[in-house]
Amino acid sequence: MMRMEMNVTLRCTRQCAWCVKLMHLKNVQRSDVTIEQARLFVEQLRVQQARMGRLKLMGGEPAIHPHLVELIDVFAEAKDVIGRISVQSSLNARSAPALRGKGGALKGKARWFAKTPTKKDHTPWLISPADLGVTGKYGIDKRCGVQEGCGFGFEKWGFTSCAIGGTLGRLLDVNPYSQRFFRRGIRDICKHCVFSLGPKLNLVVRKAAMRGEIVAPTPTFERALPRYMAEGGEVDFPVWSR
């Protein structure tokens, strides 16, 4: 079963220090996926006969998207290419009563998961294998753990090879987006991604980083972060439109 994570917005109400989407460093303005783009997304899946067994809507914080319900209506009508729909939010029923819970607008259309990722889920991860002098084959020659577990990705600018491809591409200034759904990682991004090492080596490297034997972020990311911050919350890559 193929899975997809869609970042419906890159704005968030929180600033978790370990945010894998780097929301603690900056919110990306004008990043909300539009209804028109949601329709284009569905059309493209149909053209490519690519069925997503699970579509998870994330962010940023998806609940602050002003048209989240309408987006879900578009996806819920596309049962031929989209299976289960879920929303991963950091807000619970009390915080978002209009959307979830009894009588919530999403009832029967999408499942709601309230969870804020914890530090241990994701850190440390800004470790470039290329900086360590090793080359991973996952993501490019075979599916990596992120593609298998979280799935492929989509943001306002198009499809990405995996759920974190957009974040890494924007950070590294390598265009991660395509108007076509694609499965293979982009070499210039994957070579700097710790998940390209595969599960065993990834764990070895991350444990070494936790012990302080590898300093994260590694030099590639240390160089990339100031430029990323200086961009001021905008993205230069072309927005997907007809």
Ligand code: SF4
């Ligand atoms: S709630 Fe999620 S998206 Fe927002 S800052 Fe925390 S980890 Fe990042």
Ligand code: SF4
């Ligand atoms: S960037 Fe990382 S997570 Fe994404 S496809 Fe490449 S190896 Fe996998």
